[in-house]
Amino acid sequence: MPTARSRDVLRMRGGVLAETADMVVDEVPVALVYNGLSHAVMMATPADLEDFALGFSLSEGIIDSAAACYGIEVEQGGQGIAVQLEIASSAFVGLKERRRVLAGRTGCGLCGVDSLEQVRRPERVLAPAIGFHAAGVRAALGAIGAEQQLTRLTGAAHAAAWCGMDGSLRIVREDVGRHNALDKVIGAMARAKCSPEDGFFLITSRVSFEMAQKAVMAGVPALVGMSAPTLAAVELAEKAGMTLLAFARGRDFVCYTHPQHLGLDVTASEA
Known part of the structure; x- marks a missing residue:
């Protein structure tokens, strides 16, 4: 079943009207x-x-x-x-x-x-992220765009990825819903019998309580979001022992919880 469909649209660009085709994400x-x-x-x-x-x-x-x-x-x-x-x-x-x-x-x-x-499921405390490093975060951020085919086509999808600690993208899924994209990754990991502690999640959306909770339930020790977190998500990650990064773009990020589990290759002032 196609995940995007072409529609005839009227586009205004630079003060010029034109009839053209546009791809629209399916849900x-x-x-x-x-x-x-x-x-x-x-x-x-x-x-x-x-x-x-x-x-x-x-x-x-x-x-x-x-x-x-x-x-x-x-x-x-x-x-x-x-x-x-x-x-x-x-x-x-x-x-x-x-x-x-x-x-x-x-x-x-x-x-x-x-x-x-x-609302809060039975509390789970994760083992510390082993090998989680700023260099791996940067590598994953640099690679995720090339895997967002549906986003490039329609501009309307979220992506989620399970990444190796070195930043390699092992499983990537897209969906119009950010929760759905992460669930698809979790399901693919389970079907492939992946060891969740061997990597971290990268999501292109904000980090809400539900997204953080899904990551904890999956047993993944670190979560990186490209947009803002909520306080409830930060508090959940803190209690669960999960390292949470947000506002991750390019070389930049903000570490909200358990920075002692994040390896750095730059000075604190540059991080």
């Missing part, structure tokens, strides 16, 4: 269905949906490991796409209980969350 309703029970419908870019479904299931705590997902099938329908997941019975019981407590409510701000206590 479709994607239903995540667990053991026949529809749990969530997300607007997403229709690519890498197996990665998305598995990553969402892991980062949202629906399953605790990839082994608890027995199969994934993507079904194209007239109104959207249904991703059918078969999960372990114990995980499905927990999912049904989550849905039961939500019954009758008009809506919630966070998917599957019924109370303030459920």
